[in-house]
Amino acid sequence: xxxxxxxxxxxxxxxATPRAMTIAVSGASGLVGxxxxxxxADRSWKLRRLVRGHSNRxxxxxxxxxxxxxxxxxxxxxxxxxxxxxxxxxxxxxRWTSAKKLRIRDSRVTATHRLCKSLAAMSNxxxxxxxxxxxxxxxxxxxxPLSESELPGRGFxxxxxxxxxxxxxxxxxxxxxxxxxxxxxxxxxDGGALKQMLLPFQFGxxxxxxxxxxxxxxxxxxxxxxxxxxxxxxxxxxxxxxxxAPGAVTNAEFTRVLGQVLRRPxxxxxxxxxxxxxxxEMADELxxxxxxxxxxxxxKHGFEFEHPDLETALRAVLHRELPSQK
Numbered sequence: 281x282x283x284x285x286x287x288x289x290x291x292x293x294x295x296a297t298p299r300a301m302t303i304a305v306s307g308a309s310g311l312v313g314x315x316x317x318x319x320x321a322d323r324s325w326k327l328r329r330l331v332r333g334h335s336n337r338x339x340x341x342x343x344x345x346x347x348x349x350x351x352x353x354x355x356x357x358x359x360x361x362x363x364x365x366x367x368x369x370x371x372x373x374x375r376w377t378s379a380k381k382l383r384i385r386d387s388r389v390t391a392t393h394r395l396c397k398s399l400a401a402m403s404n405x406x407x408x409x410x411x412x413x414x415x416x417x418x419x420x421x422x423x424x425p426l427s428e429s430e431l432p433g434r435g436f437x438x439x440x441x442x443x444x445x446x447x448x449x450x451x452x453x454x455x456x457x458x459x460x461x462x463x464x465x466x467x468x469x470d471g472g473a474l475k476q477m478l479l480p481f482q483f484g485x486x487x488x489x490x491x492x493x494x495x496x497x498x499x500x501x502x503x504x505x506x507x508x509x510x511x512x513x514x515x516x517x518x519x520x521x522x523x524x525a526p527g528a529v530t531n532a533e534f535t536r537v538l539g540q541v542l543r544r545p546x547x548x549x550x551x552x553x554x555x556x557x558x559x560x561e562m563a564d565e566l567x568x569x570x571x572x573x574x575x576x577x578x579x580k581h582g583f584e585f586e587h588p589d590l591e592t593a594l595r596a597v598l599h600r601e602l603p604s605q606k
Contacts, residue, residue, distance in 0.1 A: 302359055303512065304343060304406070306330040306395070307366030311471035312412075312463075312504060316364065319505045328356060330367070347391035352398040357406070362512045365395060365411045372473070376436070376561045385440050393447035400454035408457040410511045411448050415464045415497050415524065417441035420569045423495060427576040428462070428520040437565050445520065457518050459511040464524035464573060467597050468501040473566075474597070477538065484544045490552035492532030494570035497524040500593040503585050510583050521577045527589045528572050534590065541594045 303320055307313040308329040320327045326341070330352070333344035343356030347367065357363075369387040374380055392411060399405050418426050419433020432442045445460045452458050466472045480486050499507070507523050529537070539546035555563035575583070587593035595602060 300325055301361040301512070302326040302328065304328040304330055304357060304360045304363045305366065306345065306364070307368065307412075310366060311468060312466065312501070312508075313366045315468075315501055315505045316366075316508055319509060323509075328360060330363075330365075345395075347387065347394070349394060352395065354398075354402060357399075357402065358404070360406045362408045362410065363395075363399065363406050364508060364512070365392060365409065367391065368412065371437075372476075372562070372566065375559065381436060385443070388440060389443040389447050392444060393450065396448050396451040399456060400450040405451075405454060405456055408459065408512055408515075409448065409451050410459045410461060410508055411445075413441050413445050413460045413462045413520070415462050415522065415571050415573045416565060416569075417445070417462055417520075418571050418573065420564075421572065422570050423572055426522075426571065426573045428522055435565055435569075436561065457515065459517055460520045461508065461511065461523045462520055462573070463504065464497040464499050464522075464528075464571075466501055466504055467498055467593050469598055470501075478542075480548075481538055481542055481544055481546070485548045486535060486539060486544065486546045487549035488532045488535045488546070489550045489555060490531070490568045492530060492535065492549070494531050494568055495528050495572035496531055496534050497522075497528040497571055497573035498534070498590065498593070499523055499525045500587040500597055502596065503587050503593075506586070507578060507583060510578070510581075514581055517577065517581050519577075522573050522575045523578070524573045524575050525585055525588055525590075525593065526575055526579065528574070529590055531567075537590045538594060541591060541598060541600050 303325060305313055305316060305327065308317050317327055328341045328343050330345040331342045344353045369383045371384055399409065414437065416437030417432050418430060419435045419438040421433060432438050448458045448460065467474050469475055469478060477486060503525065504523055511517050511521060535546045552568055555567055587596050
């Protein structure tokens with residue numbers, strides 16, 4: 281009532297206090313999930329973890345979940361405002377054998393579809409599902425700028441990501457707002473590509489991969505966590521959303537900046553044929569593919585990056601000060 285009177289009198293309204301939320305997270309023990317769990321705790325929101333289990337009773341805030349069958353403890357999900365689905369087999373460990381590729385696909389496509397069917401069957405489902413996807417959706421595209429409206433590309437990851445996003449359809453049909461976060465290379469020393477690069481670079485053995493002309497679209501881990509929470513809260517955001525920083529760079533530029541931040545030379549390139557020899561098909565899709573992605577939807581909806589350029593991001597996650605700050 282008071283707010284309405286103030287608005288009528290032309291007085292500014294006091295900013296709305298963020299409403300406390302209860303968030304259920306799958307993959308909460310992973311790199312992104314762990315950081316997200318901390319951010320949820322920092323907001324004094326309630327966290328419930330979807331964990332593998334066959335018991336009908338959860339322990340504490342854990343919710344038993346069987347990805348292979350999609351069974352979820354509905355009692356544990358009661359009162360949950362949002363689900364953030366991050367679980368999936370690690371694509372960067374082990375060669376992509378037929379068995380490995382099947383695990384990658386099933387852990388994303390099959391598990392997501394069954395989870396979404398379970399959510400759709402609830403009498404009072406969560407209002408929003410933020411489901412991980414990846415920029416692998418676009419496939420090799422050279423230097424073409426890619427927004428969310430682009431069609432999927434070709435290749436194993438493009439096929440998996442396309443099916444992964446389609447697997448959320450039961451939730452969409454049930455009226456749940458679904459955001460498919462197409463996540464780029466996540467910058468953190470605790471996991472992902474950057475962790476694998478740090479040791480050789482710190483010893484001065486780093487260098488560009490292949491030609492170095494391929495674009496790498498990245499995002500700092502802190503910005504990714506903020507983007508996830510932004511997607512949870514912004515009720516106008518839906519569908520595919522590119523979770524990348526606006527400063528996509530070539531691999532050669534990424535190499536140069538990382539060497540500069542670490543104050544190490546970058547004189548030892550990894551030839552494309554060597555990457556393929558060591559990693560097989562994975563090398564072509566994770567290291568040598570050029571995917572130049574823009575965060576069009578995030579920026580359109582007002583999301584502000586803390587680390588919009590690569591040097592700022594690397595110095596932040598590696599705790600390296602700018603030279604002028606020393």
